[in-house]
């Protein structure tokens with residue numbers, strides 16, 4: 001509906017390549033399979049399009065038929081900006097073809113309802129801070145919900161490299177970096193490190209975000225976003241678009257000029273001991289207000305335990321009545337607000353909707369699922385995998401309800 005008004009949309013939809021678990025953006029779209037490109041030196045430039053170089057690949061350790069090569073792919077410019085290298089499997093790279101060949105994203109903006117550009121009034125500086133290395137400081141008032149930063153990754157690698165030989169994977173990383181422009185290479189090497197192990201591994205370990213590409217986990221480096229320091233009660237959250245690979249930093253509350261821009265490096269709802277454990281790998285201490293003193297920690301942990309208990313209780317079939325569920329959702333909302341976890345409310349509502357679906361209360365599952373969808377679109381991203389999970393749940397609810405109706409009709 002209305003797709004013709006968006007140049008590039010139809011071509012991009014028609015070009016949806018295989019290996020895309022999110023599925024077509026529109027029901028009924030023709031699904032074509034873009035060819036997986038590997039390290040075949042005989043191929044000319046046009047046959048390795050959209051990549052700027054012939055990929056370099058390594059074979060898997062287990063050379064069975066299902067095992068795939070691991071390759072490094074580079075584009076010299078991503079959507080008119082800096083280039084990008086990705087170390088991934090050929091079928092995943094093939095899945096990126098439509099995004100790379102059809103960079104026109106105005107139709108995607110329409111779909112998500114928010115432009116893919118940061119609010120130009122928003123500004124920040126990257127500065128050296130005591131005991132933190134560099135950090136990002138706001139230079140103007142940033143209202144809640146505005147996009148503070150929006151970037152594309154300049155390097156990505158598949159999260160689980162275990163099927164491939166370690167030495168081979170390291171060689172690919174080296175090539176992936178070398179094929180970037182010299183400006184990007186020097187930016188990459190200036191990123192924070194912990195001085196442990198191989199330099200590019202260290203840079204990935206210290207700075208990368210876990211994203212999904214074609215439904216598969218990858219570590220991604222975003223140049224300036226990587227300068228944001230951690231806080232367990234952050235003033236921004238991350239929103240990720242699976243179709244464009246864009247990562248956004250969104251104001252979680254109003255931010256005053258001069259405030260440091262922070263985000264949480266892990267899920268917001270961890271308990272104190274889990275936070276300490278998670279932070280250990282970065283080598284600094286928890287200094288947010290939730291870690292401040294024993295009493296605050298305990299109070300916060302208790303609320304977080306309560307959230308888990310409510311979710312646990314709702315999975316029991318006998319608790320799926322409109323009255324009990326709406327009380328539980330109300331209580332969850334209170335706890336989430338007190339703990340600053342609204343960005344996770346969509347995930348919680350998704351779990352409640354799932355429990356309603358399991359208990360066959362389809363009406364309730366739909367109502368709560370629709371609420372979950374709104375929250376996920378806002379906080380996770382309009383095409384994020386977490387958002388797509390809710391879309392799938394709503395589709396399943398429709399199918400199950402329809403199935404029950406048909407079964408009932410044929411029985412009567």
Ligand SMILES: C[S@@+](CC[C@H](N)C(=O)[O-])C[C@H]1O[C@@H](n2cnc3c(N)ncnc32)[C@H](O)[C@@H]1O
Nearest residue numbers: 132133134192206207226227228229230282284
């Ligand atoms: C992704 S980088 C953040 C930017 C980094 N400070 C820089 O100079 O580029 C992660 C590293 O920043 C530092 N860092 C992040 N959050 C911190 C915090 N709350 N306190 C102290 N150091 C922090 C740690 O050294 C960590 O390994």
